[in-house]
Amino acid sequence: MKLFIITVKHFQSYWKGLLLALICALAGGAFTIIPPILSGKLVDTVIPMKQTDMITWIVVGVIAAFFLKVGFEGLQEFIQVRIGLDVITDMQLRAFQRLHRTPMSFFSNTPRGDMLYRLTHDVESVQNLNNTVVPRFIQQLIGAIAAFIAVFSLFWPAAFVMFAVFAIYLLPSFKLGTTVRKLGAIQRDMSADMYHHLQESIESIRLVRTFQTQNTEIENQAGKLAAWKKLSIKAALIGKVNWRLGNLFNIATPGVVMLIGGWAVWNKEITAGTLVAVLALIPTMFLPIRSLAENALTIQQAIPALIRIYEYFDLPEEHHEHLPAMGLVRGTISMKDIWFKYPGADEYVLKGVTLDLKEGQHIGIVGSSGGGKSTLVQILLGLYEPESGTVQIDGKNLYSHNRNTFRQQVGVVSQETFLLNSTLRKNLLYARPDAAEADLDAACTAAGLTELVEKLTDGYETVVGERGLKLSGGQRQRVALARAILRHPPILIFDEATSSLDGETEERVQTSLEELIPGRSTITIAHRLVTVKNADRILLLDRGVVAEQGTHDELLKQKGKYYELYMAQYSELEKERAL
Numbered sequence: 344m345k346l347f348i349i350t351v352k353h354f355q356s357y358w359k360g361l362l363l364a365l366i367c368a369l370a371g372g373a374f375t376i377i378p379p380i381l382s383g384k385l386v387d388t389v390i391p392m393k394q395t396d397m398i399t400w401i402v403v404g405v406i407a408a409f410f411l412k413v414g415f416e417g418l419q420e421f422i423q424v425r426i427g428l429d430v431i432t433d434m435q436l437r438a439f440q441r442l443h444r445t446p447m448s449f450f451s452n453t454p455r456g457d458m459l460y461r462l463t464h465d466v467e468s469v470q471n472l473n474n475t476v477v478p479r480f481i482q483q484l485i486g487a488i489a490a491f492i493a494v495f496s497l498f499w500p501a502a503f504v505m506f507a508v509f510a511i512y513l514l515p516s517f518k519l520g521t522t523v524r525k526l527g528a529i530q531r532d533m534s535a536d537m538y539h540h541l542q543e544s545i546e547s548i549r550l551v552r553t554f555q556t557q558n559t560e561i562e563n564q565a566g567k568l569a570a571w572k573k574l575s576i577k578a579a580l581i582g583k584v585n586w587r588l589g590n591l592f593n594i595a596t597p598g599v600v601m602l603i604g605g606w607a608v609w610n611k612e613i614t615a616g617t618l619v620a621v622l623a624l625i626p627t628m629f630l631p632i633r634s635l636a637e638n639a640l641t642i643q644q645a646i647p648a649l650i651r652i653y654e655y656f657d658l659p660e661e662h663h664e665h666l667p668a669m670g671l672v673r674g675t676i677s678m679k680d681i682w683f684k685y686p687g688a689d690e691y692v693l694k695g696v697t698l699d700l701k702e703g704q705h706i707g708i709v710g711s712s713g714g715g716k717s718t719l720v721q722i723l724l725g726l727y728e729p730e731s732g733t734v735q736i737d738g739k740n741l742y743s744h745n746r747n748t749f750r751q752q753v754g755v756v757s758q759e760t761f762l763l764n765s766t767l768r769k770n771l772l773y774a775r776p777d778a779a780e781a782d783l784d785a786a787c788t789a790a791g792l793t794e795l796v797e798k799l800t801d802g803y804e805t806v807v808g809e810r811g812l813k814l815s816g817g818q819r820q821r822v823a824l825a826r827a828i829l830r831h832p833p834i835l836i837f838d839e840a841t842s843s844l845d846g847e848t849e850e851r852v853q854t855s856l857e858e859l860i861p862g863r864s865t866i867t868i869a870h871r872l873v874t875v876k877n878a879d880r881i882l883l884l885d886r887g888v889v890a891e892q893g894t895h896d897e898l899l900k901q902k903g904k905y906y907e908l909y910m911a912q913y914s915e916l917e918k919e920r921a922l
């Protein structure tokens with residue numbers, strides 16, 4: 344019922360077009376019953392009375408009725424398809440918009456394949472139903488109702504027989520339909536799972552080749568395909584049985600009508616022409632039932648698909664876009680007593696973390712892997728909300744402002760760099776589409792990218808490939824760096840930004856970064872302590888708590904965990920140099 348109400352709401356604003364489509368369908372239905380009635384006239388009066396000139400008129404009438412029926416129904420189909428496409432594009436866009444406004448936790452817990460499947464295949468399933476099945480069904484239903492009324496007025500016992508036949512047919516058909524619906528839903532889940540697997544397998548092609556797991560991947564897909572095929576055969580078989588059952592009734596009914604109609608003609612209760620007209624109207628009455636049986640699978644797949652699209656309309660939204668804008672950020676950050684655990688997790692990732700950063704200061708965050716460093720940054724960006732604690736930017740509460748207006752003023756370079764399957768220019772300008780050429784060049788110089796740009800035959804216009812596969816890890820990271828620089832942000836966040844660069848490049852990029860940092864509030868997350876050595880303050884985050892903090896020298900003097908970490912890394916560096 345909810346499904347019906349939401350769907351009706353979607354179509355509500357198109358009521359004028361829908362009304363026109365309905366009028367066309369009614370006209371089409373009226374013209375459907377004219378040829379059988381004219382056939383009756385032919386048998387009853389034209390032939391017995393040898394009205395040869397009337398034959399021509401009847402033929403003209405039949406042809407005209409046919410053309411008008413086709414014309415009206417064609418117009419109705421076009422209007423409905425047009426409105427259907429408007430509605431379906433609205434639906435897809437609405438689901439997509441919602442996805443972009445939902446909290447990040449949703450993305451951590453939802454397979455990407457499932458999201459893509461909903462926005463593509465599910466939308467397509469509904470579109471198939473919308474474009475072909477529904478407009479035809481409406482035509483056929485109106486034609487059937489018109490035929491039923493005509494049969495009822497011509498020879499009511501035949502209408503009664505039809506009614507009884509429908510009642511008998513609907514029972515098994517309903518049962519089969521329920522089974523097909525269940526199978527359709529399972530089939531859809533299987534398809535989504537296959538889609539997810541295909542996508543994951545192709546996306547992680549490097550991993551697959553490195554670990555030589557091609558055969559496992561293929562076997563996995565073969566297993567999924569086999570299960571899907573088995574189910575599809577079952578669904579197709581039931582669908583066909585349902586359709587044949589409809590056919591059986593379609594063939595058997597005229598026999599029964601012939602029997603009682605013949606008897607009535609014999610008893611002079613009706614004319615032979617009336618019986619001919621009634622018999623000619625029977626197939627029209629069966630059309631909607633046959634159509635339902637024929638398209639059972641399409642319908643049964645579209646209904647769960649529609650439900651799944653609607654589910655996205657109900658996704659929770661980050662309610663901040665309507666909040667006041669953050670305004671020009673200067674760069675004072677204050678995170679107080681942050682307690683946070685990921686949705687569904689039992690353990691706290693951050694346990695009372697406090698971080699204070701004055702405008703233009705540089706803070707380094709170090710610590711063991713999984714200690715919560717990246718999570719702290721995600722909270723600062725407002726991608727996750729802490730269970731308790733406050734985040735203030737220039738003294739303003741982040742959560743009572745539009746976070747987008749804050750994020751726009753932060754340059755982030757993280758461990759993972761996502762590149763668009765487009766040119767280097769588009770990838771760089773993603774951060775600031777209106778940047779001037781000189782800014783672009785300057786950002787590339789600062790990020791150490793100039794050499795690469797000069798080496799590429801098409802320079803900035805070189806397509807860097809899907810997910811940046813044509814660039815090395817270091818080059819990708821430099822692109823991300825240039826993007827961040829291009830924004831001229833008052834706040835910079837480097838999350839292992841130089842981790843995949845070789846020693847020499849890292850040193851060069853590090854120098855560029857250090858030139859960039861003065862005047863901007865900067866947070867640098869690093870495993871290598873030398874990266875944050877010059878920071879104004881360093882926090883050592885250990886299992887969700889700030890275990891130590893101070894300048895590099897102060898921390899070394901404390902001879903605590905930082906000291907141990909530094910000594911371990913230092914001696915390794917020494918060892919490397921000695922080799």
Ligand SMILES: Nc1ncnc2c1ncn2[C@@H]1O[C@H](COP(=O)(O)OP(=O)(O)OP(=O)(O)O)[C@@H](O)[C@H]1O
Pocket residue numbers: 451685688692711712713714715716717718719
């Ligand atoms: N999206 C997520 N959902 C659930 N748990 C997560 C998620 N992201 C991270 N975690 C968990 O939170 C903890 C902290 O992760 P985080 O990435 O913040 O650590 P980190 O200190 O940045 O680690 P590293 O130095 O290895 O990058 C880890 O135990 C991790 O498993």
